Amino acid sequence: MTTQILGVSEASLRLAKQLISEGEVVAFHTETVYGLGADARSDKAVRHIFELKGRPQNNPLIAHVHKDFDISSLVDNIPAYAKKLAKAFLPGPLTMVYPSTGKVSPLVSCGLQTLAVRVPSSPTAQAFLRAVNVPIAAPSANVSKHISPVTARHVYEDFQWRIPLILDGGRCEGGIESTVLDCTGETPQILRAGLVTQEMIASVAGSCGVYVPQKGEQPKSPGMAYKHYAPQCRTAFFAPEELEKARALYLEEEQKGGTPCFFCEEALARLLPGCRVLNLGRSGEEMANRLYELLHRGEEEATLLICICPKERGGVYEGVLNRLTRAFGRE
Ligand code: TXA
Ligand code: MG
Numbered sequence: 001m002t003t004q005i006l007g008v009s010e011a012s013l014r015l016a017k018q019l020i021s022e023g024e025v026v027a028f029h030t031e032t033v034y035g036l037g038a039d040a041r042s043d044k045a046v047r048h049i050f051e052l053k054g055r056p057q058n059n060p061l062i063a064h065v066h067k068d069f070d071i072s073s074l075v076d077n078i079p080a081y082a083k084k085l086a087k088a089f090l091p092g093p094l095t096m097v098y099p100s101t102g103k104v105s106p107l108v109s110c111g112l113q114t115l116a117v118r119v120p121s122s123p124t125a126q127a128f129l130r131a132v133n134v135p136i137a138a139p140s141a142n143v144s145k146h147i148s149p150v151t152a153r154h155v156y157e158d159f160q161w162r163i164p165l166i167l168d169g170g171r172c173e174g175g176i177e178s179t180v181l182d183c184t185g186e187t188p189q190i191l192r193a194g195l196v197t198q199e200m201i202a203s204v205a206g207s208c209g210v211y212v213p214q215k216g217e218q219p220k221s222p223g224m225a226y227k228h229y230a231p232q233c234r235t236a237f238f239a240p241e242e243l244e245k246a247r248a249l250y251l252e253e254e255q256k257g258g259t260p261c262f263f264c265e266e267a268l269a270r271l272l273p274g275c276r277v278l279n280l281g282r283s284g285e286e287m288a289n290r291l292y293e294l295l296h297r298g299e300e301e302a303t304l305l306i307c308i309c310p311k312e313r314g315g316v317y318e319g320v321l322n323r324l325t326r327a328f329g330r331e
Contacts, residue, residue: 001161001162001163001164002161002164003156003159003160003161003162003163003164003165003166004164004165004166005152005156005165005166005168006165006166006167006168007124007167007168007169008123008124008127008128008167008169012165012167013127013128013131014131015165016028016128016131016132016165016167017131017132019164019165020037020038020039020045020132020134020136021039021132023038023039023042023044023045023048024038024045024048024163024164025037025038025045025048025049025052025163025164026038026128026163026164026165026166026167027141027152027155027159027163027165027166027167028124028125028128028138028166028167028169029122029124029125029152029167029168029169029170029172030064030120030122030124030125030169030172030174031092031093031120031121031122031125031172031173031174032093032120032172032174032175032176032177032178032194032195033140033141033148033149033150033172033174033175033176033177033292034140034141034148034149034150034151034152034154034155034166034172035064035120035125035136035138035139035140035141036049036052036053036138036139036140036141036155036159036163037049037064037128037136037137037138038136038137038138039132039134039135039136039137040061040063040104040105040108040134040135040136040137041103041104041105041134041135042105043105043106043107045105045137046061046105046107046108046137047107049061049137049138049139050107052159052162052163053139053142053143053144054143054144055139055144056144057110058110059110059139060108060109060110060112060116061108061109061116061137061138061139062095062116062117062118062137062138062139062178062180063104063108063115063116063117063118063135063136063137064117064118064119064120064125064129064135064136064137064138065117065118065119065129065135065136066119066126066129066130066133067090067091067119067126068130069119069129069133069135071117073101073103074100074101074103074104074115074117074135075098075099075100075101075115075117076098076099076101077098077099077184078098078183079183079186081183081187081188081204081205081206082096082098082183082188084204084205085181085183085188085201085204085205086119088204089196089200089201089204090119090121091119091120091121091126092119092120092121092195092196093120093121093174093177093178093179093194093195093196094118094178094179094181094194094196094201095116095117095118095178095179095180095181095192096116096117096118096181096183097114097115097116097117097180097181097182097183097184097191098114098115098117098183098184099113099114099115099184100112100113100114100115101115104135104137105137108137114182114184116180118178120178122169122172123169124167124168124169125169128167140177141154141155141158141159141166142154142155142158143158143159145228145229145230146158146229146230146232147229147230147231147292147295147296147299147327148176148177148229148292149172149292150171150172150175150292150293150296151170151171151172151293152166152168154292154296171293173289174194174195174288174289175288175289175290175291175292175293176194176195176288176291176292176319176320176323177192177194178192178194178195178196179192179193179194179195179196179197179201179319180192180194181196181201181208182211182220187205187206187207187208187209188201188205188207188208188209189208189209189210189211190208190209190210190211191211191220192319192322193210193318193319193321193322194319195285195288195316195319197314197315197316197318197319198210198314198318199314199315210318228323228326228327229292229295229323229326229327230326230327230329231295231296231298231299231305231327232299233298233299233302233303233304233305234303234304234305235304235305235306235307235327235328235329236249236304236305236306236307236328237306237307237309237324237325237328237329238306238307238308238309239308239309240268240308240309240310240311242308243268243271243308246262246306246308247272247275249304249306250262250275250304250306253303253304258303258304259276259301259302259303259304260276260302260303260304260305260306261276261277261278261298261301261302261304261305261306262275262276262277262278262306262307262308263277263278263280263294263295263298263305263306263307263308264277264278264279264280264307264308264310265279265280265281265282265287265308265310266279266280266281266282267282267311268308276301276302278294278297278298278305279294280294280310280320283316284312284315284316284317284319284320285316287310287316287317287320288316288319288320291320291323291324295327305328307324307327307328309321309324309325310324
């Protein structure tokens with residue numbers, strides 16, 4: 001099948017609506033990364049997403065809805081703190097996990113009794129979700145374990161000929177996936193770090209925990225158990241104080257005739273004159289924004305991508321660090 005890449009228009013939304021009603025998938029822009037969406041109520045449509053991505057059957061999907069959708073039909077026992085958080089951060093890059101009412105296909109949550117719900121702020125996503133007016137199950141629109149897509153071209157490269165439509169909204173500003181927050185307990189708990197940070201959530205909800213899976217335990221957010229976001233070239237990962245070791249590896253690769261490239265923040269890039277560097281920038285937000293774009297570029301241009309981990313912690317750095325350690329195979 002040909003893959004059409006279209007901006008939002010009356011015609012493209014009509015087509016998207018028709019495809020979704022036929023159980024097909026539609027890729028769409030969000031403010032974080034592109035999603036690969038299908039009707040969350042349909043077993044067949046949801047199974048199709050898993051098949052296309054080659055996604056493990058125990059990694060649940062997020063249900064996406066527009067901002068006026070009544071989520072009380074999908075989930076219940078919404079705690080008071082979650083209502084405050086929704087008011088403060090939605091629409092936006094925050095996914096909230098609640099007890100499910102069982103109205104969507106059980107394949108969405110892979111048999112869990114909970115459902116992750118997200119209200120994206122991207123105008124393209126909102127227009128799409130409003131046009132279809134059903135909950136849309138959507139993982140990131142990349143082949144499982146590959147780098148998440150932040151442009152329509154990234155989606156096209158992973159899925160050309162296999163999906164009918166990409167709703168193009170330009171480059172995703174946020175750049176890393178939404179924060180996944182467990183809202184089934186007394187206090188909220190972060191399952192996946194993202195642009196809505198622990199500090200931001202605690203300032204509204206009073207407190208916010210971060211889930212750390214214990215050894216041998218079934219992880220609460222199964223997606224966090226896999227190596228992810230992996231570029232298709234060789235990689236290496238160093239702490240900031242290992243700069244000299246990293247430089248030696250760079251030179252060795254160059255002498256072998258390869259094209260090594262550093263992957264690091266601007267402060268470190270300045271210490272590497274004459275070297276190829278993919279510069280992640282100066283703040284957590286800037287690094288999140290550039291991360292996947294530069295990983296895609298790195299895998300195209302380098303034989304060896306050498307990441308030097310940023311020094312800072314907290315805020316958006318936590319989300320960036322989580323993606324870096326997993327892309328570079330440290331988990
Ligand atoms: O920004 C995003 O969240 C993007 C865009 C497309 O919306 N979507 C995305 O989906 O990143 P995906 O499938 O790549 O990641 C979903 C994450 C996984 O880590 C999964 O384990 C977790 O959400 N998740 C989904 N349902 C869950 C549930 N019921 N309980 C706990 N974790 C859940
Ligand atoms: Mg993903």
